[in-house]
Amino acid sequence: MTENIGTAGIHHVEEVGKINRELIEKALYMRCRSFLAQVQANLLTETIYEFDKSKKNLSQAHAHLKEVRNELEIKVSERTSHLTDEIRKRKEIEKELRAQSAKKSEFLSTAAHEFRTPLTSICGYSEVLTSRKVDDRETTQSYARKIHEEALYLTRIIEDLLDLSHIQSLSFSKANSQRINLNDFMNDEIAYWKELKPRYQFILENMAGSIDWDTHTDAMQKILKNIYGNAVKYSEEGSKIITQIERAGDKVRVTILDEGVGMTGEQVSHVFDEFYRGKNIRHIEGTGLGASIARRFVEALEGSIWVESEYKVGTKVILEFNQFILGSE
Template identity: 25%
Template sequence: MKFVPGSLFKKLWLTITASILITILYSFLLSYLFYEKLYVDQEEKSLLEEGNRLALDYKGGPLSDKLKKDIEWYNGKSESEVFVVNSPRELSACLPFDINYETLVGPEERDKLLAGEAVTKKGYEERFDRKIVAVLVPLLDGDRLEGIIYLYVPLARISELTHDFSLLWLMGGAAFIIIAVYLGFKMTGRLTKPLIDMKRAAENVSQGDYSTRVEIQSNDEVGQLASAFNHMSRSIEEEDERKRDFLADVSHELRTPISYIKGYSEALASGFIKKASEQDKYLKLINREASRMVQLVADLLDLSRIDAGQYRLEKHLFPLAQLIEDFSQKYVPTMEEKQITFQTSLDPDIIMNGDEARIEQILQNIMDNAIRYTDNGGVIRLSLSKHPYGCLLELTDTGIGIPPEDLSSITRRFYRVNKARSRSDGGTGLGLSITEKLVRLHGGRLEIESVMGKGTKVKVLFPVL
């Protein structure tokens, strides 16, 4: 992993390193805060407790020699400096450093002492080259201030408190920084590697290599992003394959009728065909192939508009049974010609809010398939009934059926069960694809069931009022 100017890796690594250094600095500053808050406060509390215990030996009246000797003895045993004076004026003479007694005991402090309250003093002293903390405990006899017990101690520096392990602390801190920065480097590299891989993969995809995938190394947000990228790349690859298949299918579908039209028209134009009956036959073939091309182009335009979201339904309320009955009449001659028995069972109470022209287009596509693939003497049943979904339109035929392996793909564009693509037994291959999309636009669902040699059942579920 290497630094790239302005790279995310560099930014993350510097952020982690800065965070570590700030944390250590913050910890260092906190140590001084604890020094002030814990150590100094503890020393002050300890001096105050010492002074109050010593003051318990005072029984009133002028200070006795015994009390002074006892405190002097205690001073020799105590870590703090302790002495007793009769008045604030004597403090300056007893202290080992120069200080004005009026500065040490001002009017406010004197009032506190007279009220029986101890006075605490903190400040820097040049003689000790450090701060000291002092406590003045009053010795009262009624309202008279007979004496003051003075206790003070120079405060140790934090470096002195940690003298024994300061070097170890310094070495440990340096080791911690090195380890933390190294781990931060490795962790940052691990975090940014999928992003770098995705950047490279995106560049490959932009150059047309849709097979590129990113290795998923975690299940966090970065891992989910990698998964989403793989899904996107896979979808683009599939869409590209569909586009190529679509163009190949369109080319295949148009090439044959164009070849027929070109060949038949050249034969007619060259005068090679003399008989009027033959000319009429070739003209009908040209007309048939031209009609096929017109239908193919119309279907392609419909699919393109649906996919682009430009297909608008003109919905209104109408009785669905009446539309089905009127529509079915135009197929009666064809079914009579093939001797197909047509049976209907339609619920007249079903009212639908939809586009009549598109519903009729759906009916036409499934009816054309039923008649085309039902042999002479077969049966076609068309029913309309209420259903929990809304209503159920069901078309059943006794045709040749659809193989099970083809059922899941039957609504794909240009898909034919007959892989030879014979036009004598198939349309453009777009009818069911358009049908499924129109059904979905109406909020419905298309289901197809089939058994080879027994027939096919097409179910269309629509929501109703």
């Protein structure tokens, strides 16, 4: 019996040991699983973190790339716009140069014709006179008068060219100005033109009263010579050429109206261009310099000039000056 008890005890101890081993193994297994789960969780967390970090870096890189691309597009657009402007400006300059060249070529052709016509007359009449084929005094005087007229015309052309070339160097100031009464000055000018062109009706309308004015009479005479000259040139004999004097605020305004051929809107836009002549007046003698010369002198006096015209009705030239005006009521 004692042996049985000992055997049973040993068996019990073995069972307990077996159970303990199983418990230990389960505990170790659970700890291993827990450890592995923790490792997996840590790895997953790190992976998610790295993924988020990579995603953030990728997003930042994409944003930077987009910003760089936008900046590049802006620079390309600006450069393209700059190049487009440069090309446009160059084309405009080239167009203007071609237009100027065409105008100068037209002027040279016109000037050559204008010079040739009176020179041909002078040569023809003088040849007849020097050949002594004319015996009567009346014919001789007639030929001499025509030579004189053509010579005067040539002189006017040369004066226009000289005015145009010299006016840029002119300088007007109060120190070398002359005080005039504008009404008296214009009366003298009108009287001169009445005598020079008696078949035209020169009329002066003074609506400003007496105006004493410090100005440059030579420049004013050049201005009026070209304006009146054009008014006569492009108007029929017997028509009116009216000059109006009036005050316009602190300025004095001189308006010259004629009843001539008038101009289209296109012609008015080019009226102050050097060498420009409208197609409908090319049969009339002229170089296309008168209005340009008048404008240059007006601007030298710090004044303004503009033209209003209606085709086949007439033209109005307006002058305004505010320099050295000492108006008296």
